[in-house]
Amino acid sequence: MSEIETAEAPATEKTVTNHLYLVDGSSYIFRAYHRLPPLTNRHGMNVGAVYGYTAMLWKLADGLKQAEGPTHMAVILDASEHTHRNEMYDQYKAHRPPPPEDLVPQFPLIRVATRAFSIPCIEKAGLEADDIIACYVMAAKKAGWKVTIVSSDKDLMQLVEDGAVDMLDTMNDRRIDEAAVHDKFGVGPEKVGEVLALMGDSVDNVPGVPGVGPKTATQLIQDYGSVEGVLAAVEEIKKPKLKQNLIEHAEAARLSRELVRLVCDAPLPEPLDELILKGIPPEPLKEFLEDQGFKTLLNRMVGGGPTNTGATVRNDVMAALDRRPASKITEPDAPEKIEVDVSKYETVTDEAALDRWIAEARAQGYVAVDTETDCIDCIIAKLAGISLATGPNRACYIPVGHVGGDLLSETPNQLPLQLVLDRLKPLLEDPAVLKIGHNLKYDWVMFDKAGIDVAPYDDTMLMSFDLDAGRSFGHNLTDLAKSQFEHECISFKSLCGTGARQITFDKVPLKEATEYAGEDADIALRLWHRFKPRMTTENAERVYKRVDQPLIPVIGRMERRGVKVDRDYLAGLSKTFSEEISKLEERIYEAACGPFTIGSPQQLGDVLYGRLGLKGGRKGKSGHYSTDVNELERLASEGVNCARLVLDWRQLTKLRSTYTEALQSVINPETGRVHTSFSLTGAQTGRLSSNDPNLQNIPIRTELGRKIRDAFVAEPGYVLMSADYSQIELRIAAHMADVPQLKEAFREGADIHNITAEELFGSADRENRNKAKTVNFAILYGVSPWGLASRMGVPKEEGQAIIARYFERFPGIRQYIDDTLQFVRSHGYTKTLFGRKTHFYPNIKSPNPSIRGGAERAAINAPIQGTSADLIKRAMTRMDGALAEAGLDGVRMLLQVHDELVFEVPDGREQEAAEVVRRVMATAAEPAIKLDVPLDVEVGWGEHWGAAH
DNA sequence: GACGTCACG
């Protein structure tokens, strides 16, 4: 084993100029973190930045033997956040965000790594690394030494001096001399501080002068020499806005000048001579490399030491990174070129042709089916026609409900509806013929209404969803035709028009109808051929077959059943709300000194922050003041009466427009019930979504809103029963992340938020429990310290501390997050326990940190939310059968609200039904998955939904 | 159609 050591003892050699290398450690690690791919050490901790840092130090130390190499060296770190600049300006660095969570634990390792190289690590309270560096630069220059600052921080460029001080940007392997500084700032190092002051710096919150960016700042300093020079000559400035800004913000400019000025006369924490490089003892370094599992560097050490140049070390870094598991991210398949000839489709208007198509489908064993109707709402829609496809460009359209487009045209020749249905029924129900549809739930309902139970079937929309959820393309037929085949489908608009003059499909002439409808079936069949092989190779078959595909009839039946809503009750609520709203409006206008449109956030913002002159408004990207609930609550708590009134007004108008009024208008006149539509592909995580109307967001959180729930009632002779999973996402998290305390708590039936409160805060009083509840959810969403702090109303340091403590107490959670992120980065998607994928590429690799961060948080959450969705879907699929088996055919499943199922139960059968429902829901994972936690289900019932909880 | 806001899990 050899050690890294200096070839000579340079300090004692008169002929050799001492050369001090000052490494700006803090800034390096930030850059390394973002530039280098994530790397995990053998403790499972993210150490990408530490690896980058270690490799850089190695490279520097290895340069000892070179002419320009160091004789002295130190790593400079930031010791504290508070410095003299905060005394000068309390906003200094005030908005600087906390470092990324997986970077924080790497900071201490920087010191460990530095010690491993036996290089001094210097930090001093009250001084920023930049200042310490400046002090050493001055002292070294005075002693006649040369200095290299290892950093690319623009503030440090003030110190560059040809022949004495340069900078080394190790990431780009670039020396920065005076010329380079001049290139960047248009002025020499001595004027860099002046330019920086005018520019300002949003990260450090150096104010600068508004409207002055790098270009303007450079120009001004070139012209006038300094900030003071610019301010003195301000009258000469031509541009009026610039001149005004300079005058108005003269003090900010002077303050900025002082903020960017480096302290260079503080006493040195360590004397210069102490920084001498004597050689690097191998043991501590070896131990460090072993501990971190940096094998390549270790091998190099063992195998003869770093006799190499920097270039080799850089290769070494690359080699190490290359040896990580190769990226398994697969881009979506390239589109397949297809020729669609809609003129080949046949319009079927006689029995012989119909029988011919049925025979062809039966002979082939599969057929694509699509229904056309007069309305997008399948509950009330009437059939216009049915299309079938058996091969590329081989499709037909069977009109059954077409009428003349206008008074002049006659009803076209077509087969009678009932005859067509009678002929198709055996085919559609034939177990030997696979029916292929796109968004088959719609067609399933249409046929169900005709007494046809379509089976077996495949749904290409669901297949697309199970293969490609989260990818950038949509799963509807038109989008898929484009993304999979680069084919532009005939647009519905071109047939039926838009707006008031839009016609229904049953009025479209048969020729066009045949082209449109035939194409839908043709494309669906082509999609099936394209997706089918992928289902097995990409492991989507399991979630499709076990979770999503069987759900179609289940959801279809729920939609058809609908839920009864008490119209008179809603009308009464509407009236009460309206009266209250009127009163509030008067009082708001009074408080605001005049009427305005309260519902306009823009006008409201202008009234509050303009007319009433209130302070502290945040502005959004549109330049308008934010008037969301947080802001108004803040104002209200400061005693602004108007804000409270507006909040009340908002709540009431929301309830009236979205619920009491809208719900009345969607009551189906035939059934007297409300029929939502559940989308199986609406949420990337695998959750259902509900629309037209959305019955998954009926109010419950406030007393007033809750009244809306009372409008959802049972038919006479029935009660509404609600069954919901208790804490399902936390249970899944406890299982997936393998957290013993949480699993134990769930097994014992303990209150999970109390357990968390005890772990985090030592005791579980009411307040701590609420805090713990917030933290429990926040963590699963990938919250930042800042975000948690703002939600809990505590300083961000406390948010940070709580998160740290959470991870310390529940290390499994941190491991889960790290593992999930590592997986999604290398594979491009996440998976639920049942294998459902959600794709996050390319956002997970976005160079935009905000986009990437968003993808990371979503990826942390997706397996948990998605597993929960898988579970309740499985329960739903089994529910009707289980109820029937228990003789409870009269029990109807009506709604799903993510972790809740709502049923209509015949009077007197509540107990039995509750027992079956609870059992089916609680055992939803079995037998596929054995959960380490029990699934607890709470069941309640009553006359209306409000009473069922 | 974009945006802001707010209802739910």
Added chain:
DNA sequence: GACGTACGTGACGTCT
């Protein structure tokens, strides 16, 4: 050195 700040939805009203 910047970016924004908790995940997933759908609906309504305003404004352009």
